[in-house]
Amino acid sequence: DTGVSQDPRHKITKRGQNVTFRCDPISEHNRLYWYRQTLGQGPEFLTYFQNEAQLEKSRLLSDRFSAERPKGSFSTLEIQRTEQGDSAMYLCASSPRTDRVEQYFGPGTRLTVT
């Protein structure tokens, strides 16, 4: 299967701990996106990379959140000092090139902060 993969699929952590999620996009997709989805809502955009450059950040991405895509391939999303309000599904998507608008999503990482 050559779809977008995310690891882990589930994460339970205690408030105040740091967590890191990984996303592997579809091979040769140079655009990578992170979204957050809470219950009853659609996904909300967090940040976007073209190759290794982080080009856009949503105001939802507080200072406790940081994302990287060091070699333009996989990406990591780290949340420091987690809060209960960070509990959500974190989705990663990738997109092939500038003339295509569709984004292909991974299965997501469900974070529960206790």
Next chain:
Amino acid sequence: DQQVKQNSPSLSVQEGRISILNCDYTNSMFDYFLWYKKYPAEGPTFLISISSIKDKNEDGRFTVFLNKSAKHLSLHIVPSQPGDSAVYFCAAIGGGGADGLTFGKGTHLIIQP
């Protein structure tokens, strides 16, 4: 302020009939609209898109209609099949395709046998 609205949280349709899912938007700068389908415990799956310069796009059983003057789009599924039961999200994207998608809250489509 929600820029993409799906006002029907759920919709029940009989198998074989037409399913019509609706979406309204407020931002006239959006230049592409997309529909995604989501099953539980999976990420959204892309279905179909439409450029803002078109009024219709068709792909197999799925057709999307865009009414720019009304800032309204709809997804038609004909004929509806049991596997179509899922949550459907309407999404929009701004100029250049570089921005993140703006999603509605979704409509849960239930296909009745």
